[in-house]
Amino acid sequence: MSEPDTYRAVMGSDLFIRELLPGDLPQVLEIERQGYSHPWAETVFRDCFRENYRLWAAWRGDVLVGYAVVAYMFDEAHLLNLCIHPDSRGQGTARLLLRHMLAEASREQMWQVILEVRTSNAVANGLYASEGFEEIGRRPDYYPGASGREDACVMVFRLRH
């Protein structure tokens, strides 16, 4: 796959995005374990290597620092996972991945992008809102939590109006 210049980061940075490959899963699983209280199992990731999924990896030089998993269903894209290694956060990596997946979804004629995010996840909520996602609803008790269940905020980014 080619790496569009657009998704090489700002001048002076060695951050770039390319397709995630099955061979990247050991690094992905390590980041996943550090990123979530309820991480995906390897089988869940393996199940995402299908025709209607898009998996993207963010690299800083030769180190995989984050990833995004997107499912295409008819004309709608669903962002299922976006995670950045704790040591690489706050450097614009998630924003770059998000913009990349939005551009790819648009290029592939998707109508909109949907995602769920924990209501307590202020950083992710802030990131999505700042990129133009709008809240369209809540799913009560969607996520398991340390002390009971937690609601999901459902957000949409409309690629076509």
Ligand SMILES: CC(C)(COP(=O)(O)OP(=O)(O)OC[C@H]1O[C@@H](n2cnc3c(N)ncnc32)[C@H](O)[C@@H]1OP(=O)(O)O)[C@@H](O)C(=O)NCCC(=O)NCCS
């Ligand atoms: C949420 C997450 C993906 C953000 O990744 P990141 O690479 O650190 O995010 P970015 O550096 O691109 O920052 C994007 C925006 O998030 C917000 N943000 C980032 N770090 C923040 C912090 N520590 N406190 C508050 N806001 C923060 C800011 O609005 C930031 O934009 P700005 O730098 O222009 O102000 C990352 O924290 C993560 O992997 N968390 C664990 C997994 C997760 O929760 N994924 C989302 C599931 S829906």
